[in-house]
Amino acid sequence: MEQVNSLENIISINKDGKYVFDLTKYNQSATFEVLKNIKVDLLLIGFNKNTSLSFNISDNSFCQVKFLIENEEKTINLQGNLNENSTFNLYFADYCKENTTVKSNINLLKNNSNTNVYFTSLAKGTNLKNYDISFNHEVGYTTSNFEGYGVAMDDSFIKINGVSHIKENAIKSEAHQKVKCLLFDEKSRAIANPILKIDCDDIIASHACAIGSLNNDHIFYLLSRGLSLEEARRLIIMGYLLPIKDYFDEEDKNKIVNYVEGDF
Amino acid sequence: MKKLVIKDLHVEVEGQEILKGINLEVSEGEKVALLGPNGHGKSTLFNAIMGNPRYKITKGEIFLDGENVLEMDVPTRSKKGLFLCFQNPSEIPGVNSADFLKAAINEHSEKRVSLYQFYKILDQATKEVKIPFEMFNRSLNDGFSGGEKKRNEILQMLLLNPSIAMLDEIDSGLDVDAINIVSDCINKQFEEKHTGFLIISHYARLFELIKPTRSVVIVNGKVACEGGPEIYKRIDKEGYEWIKDEYGINIEKEEQPMNKVSIGVCATKEYVKNGTSK
Numbered sequence: 001m002e003q004v005n006s007l008e009n010i011i012s013i014n015k016d017g018k019y020v021f022d023l024t025k026y027n028q029s030a031t032f033e034v035l036k037n038i039k040v041d042l043l044l045i046g047f048n049k050n051t052s053l054s055f056n057i058s059d060n061s062f063c064q065v066k067f068l069i070e071n072e073e074k075t076i077n078l079q080g081n082l083n084e085n086s087t088f089n090l091y092f093a094d095y096c097k098e099n100t101t102v103k104s105n106i107n108l109l110k111n112n113s114n115t116n117v118y119f120t121s122l123a124k125g126t127n128l129k130n131y132d133i134s135f136n137h138e139v140g141y142t143t144s145n146f147e148g149y150g151v152a153m154d155d156s157f158i159k160i161n162g163v164s165h166i167k168e169n170a171i172k173s174e175a176h177q178k179v180k181c182l183l184f185d186e187k188s189r190a191i192a193n194p195i196l197k198i199d200c201d202d203i204i205a206s207h208a209c210a211i212g213s214l215n216n217d218h219i220f221y222l223l224s225r226g227l228s229l230e231e232a233r234r235l236i237i238m239g240y241l242l243p244i245k246d247y248f249d250e251e252d253k254n255k256i257v258n259y260v261e262g263d264f
Numbered sequence: 265m266k267k268l269v270i271k272d273l274h275v276e277v278e279g280q281e282i283l284k285g286i287n288l289e290v291s292e293g294e295k296v297a298l299l300g301p302n303g304h305g306k307s308t309l310f311n312a313i314m315g316n317p318r319y320k321i322t323k324g325e326i327f328l329d330g331e332n333v334l335e336m337d338v339p340t341r342s343k344k345g346l347f348l349c350f351q352n353p354s355e356i357p358g359v360n361s362a363d364f365l366k367a368a369i370n371e372h373s374e375k376r377v378s379l380y381q382f383y384k385i386l387d388q389a390t391k392e393v394k395i396p397f398e399m400f401n402r403s404l405n406d407g408f409s410g411g412e413k414k415r416n417e418i419l420q421m422l423l424l425n426p427s428i429a430m431l432d433e434i435d436s437g438l439d440v441d442a443i444n445i446v447s448d449c450i451n452k453q454f455e456e457k458h459t460g461f462l463i464i465s466h467y468a469r470l471f472e473l474i475k476p477t478r479s480v481v482i483v484n485g486k487v488a489c490e491g492g493p494e495i496y497k498r499i500d501k502e503g504y505e506w507i508k509d510e511y512g513i514n515i516e517k518e519e520q521p522m523n524k525v526s527i528g529v530c531a532t533k534e535y536v537k538n539g540t541s542k
C-alpha cells in the first residue's frame with residue numbers, strides 16, 4: 001500500500017481509503033497517525049492475546065475502526081487523541097468465545113472533535129467480558145457517545161465501566177452513554193457503571209443503563225401474535241446483537257449474522 | 265361460526281381477586297361493547313383470555329368453539345383466532361417491526377409467505393391504517409406516538425384476521441381523524457370477515473361509529489348488567505349511578521386511570537368521573 005508509511009510500528013496514513021491491517025506484522029502494537037483532511041476506514045485483523053493500539057487523528061480527519069473479535073481470549077488496549085474537527089469512531093463486535101478485555105481511553109484535545117464508541121458483546125459459558133471505556137473532554141465543543149449492548153448467557157459476566165470526563169473549560173461539550181445488557185440465564189450477570197464527571201457548566205450529558213432479564217411483557221406481546229417462545233426470544237436477542245453488523249463490510253456482516261443465528 | 269364462551273371466571277392479580285365470576289359469550293359476527301368503571305377488571309378479562317401469565321385463573325372456564333382455551337399456550341390461542349389489541353402496547357426496542365410482523369403472519373398461515381407477498385400485504389395494511397410504510401423498518405412501536413401504537417394494533421388485527429378480536433380502549437389517545445380511521449378498519453373487518461368483537465371504550469363516539477349489537481357492563485369484577493345498545497348510550501349520558509340504584513350493586517371505588525398513552529385529545533366528554541359513587 002503506497003499511501004501507508006510504516007516506520008517500525010508507526011503507521012501513517014495520508015490518503016482517503018479503506019485499509020486492512022494485519023496486526024501480527026506489528027507485534028500487536030501499533031500507532032496510527034491519520035494525517036490531516038482525510039477519511040479512512042480501518043479493519044484490523046490478526047489479534048493475538050494482547051494488543052496495544054494508539055491513534056492520532058489530525059485536524060479535519062475522519063477515522064473509523066472496526067473490530068471483529070473472535071476465537072480465543074483477548075485484551076485490547078487503545079488510546080485515541082483527537083485534534084480539531086476530527087471524528088474517531090470505534091466499533092467492537094465481540095463474539096469471542098473466551099474472555100475479552102477492552103480498555104479504551106479517548107482524549108478530545110481540540111475543538112469540534114467527536115467520537116462514537118459502540119460495542120456489542122455476547123458472553124457465554126464462564127466468560128468475563130470487561131469493557132473500560134473513558135473519554136476526556138479537554139476543550140469545548142467536543143462530543144462523545146458511548147453505546148454498548150451485551151447479552152450474558154450461562155454463567156458469564158459482563159462488566160462495563162464508562163467514564164466521561166468533561167473538564168473545566170470544555171463548554172458546549174456533549175457526553176452520552178447508553179448501556180443495555182440482557183441476562184439470559186439465571187446465573188448470568190452484568191454490571192454497568194456509567195460515570196459522568198462534569199467540571200464545567202453549559203454542557204449536555206446523559207447516561208442510561210438497563211440491565212435485566214427478558215421482559216415478560218415484551219415476551220407476552222410477541223406470543224400473543226402467535227410467535228413461539230423460542231422465536232420471541234430470538235427476535236429480542238437479535239435486537240441486541242445484530243444491529244452492529246451495519247457498520248461492517250459484507251464478509252464480516254455475514255460472520256456476525258452466523259455467530260448470532262448459530263446460537264439462537 | 266366461532267364462539268367464545270366464558271364461564272364463572274375468577275382471576276387473581278398479585279394475590280388479589282379481580283374477576284369474581286364472569287359469564288360472557290361472544291360469537292363471530294357480533295359486536296359487544298364492554299363498559300365499566302376504571303379498575304373494575306375489563307383489561308384483566310382480556311389478558312386472562314389471551315393467557316397473560318400475570319393473571320392467574322383460580323376458577324372457571326373459557327372455550328373457543330368448544331375447545332378449552334385454558335389448556336392452550338398463548339401462541340396457540342392466537343393461532344386459533346383470538347386477538348388482543350392492547351390498552352398499552354409494548355415498545356420493544358431492537359425488534360424490527362417488519363421482521364416481527366412477518367413472523368406473526370407466517371405463524372398464522374399454512375405456507376410461509378414470500379417476501380414479495382409479505383410486502384404487498386403490509387403495504388396494503390399500512391394504507392388502511394394510514395401509517396407510513398417506512399415506520400415498519402423501525403423497532404416495534406419504538407418512537408411511535410400513542411395514536412400510532414393503537415393504529416399499529418389495528419394493523420396487526422387486519423394482518424392476522426382473528427375470529428374474535430378484543431379491543432382494549434383502542435380509541436384512547438386518538439384524535440377525531442384517527443378514531444375515524446380505526447373505526448373504518450373495524451367495520452370493514454366486521455363486514456368482510458365477520459370477526460366477533462369485544463370492545464372496551466369509555467367514549468360513546470367510538471360506539472356510535474361501530475354500532476355494537478350488545479352492551480355488557482362489568483362492575484366489581486362481575487357482569488352487572490347486559491343488554492342492547494341502549495345501555496352504552498345510557499352510561500354515556502348518566503354514568504354508572506343508575507346501576508347501583510336499579511341493580512342494588514354497590515360500586516367499589518373507581519381507580520384513577522393510569523393513562524400512559526392518552527394525551528387527552530379525545531373528542532367526547534369524560535363522563536366516567538361524574539357517574540361513579542365515591
Ligand SMILES: Nc1ncnc2c1ncn2[C@@H]1O[C@H](COP(=O)(O)OP(=O)(O)O)[C@@H](O)[C@H]1O
Nearest residue numbers: 277278282301302303304305306307308309318
Ligand atoms: N398487571 C397488573 N399488575 C398489578 N395490578 C393489576 C394489573 N392489571 C390489573 N391490575 C389491577 O386489577 C384491577 C383491575 O384492573 P383492570 O383490569 O386494568 O381494570 P380496567 O381495565 O377495568 O380499568 C385494578 O385494581 C388494577 O390495579
Ligand SMILES: [Mg+2]
Nearest residue numbers: 306307308351
Ligand atoms: Mg383497562
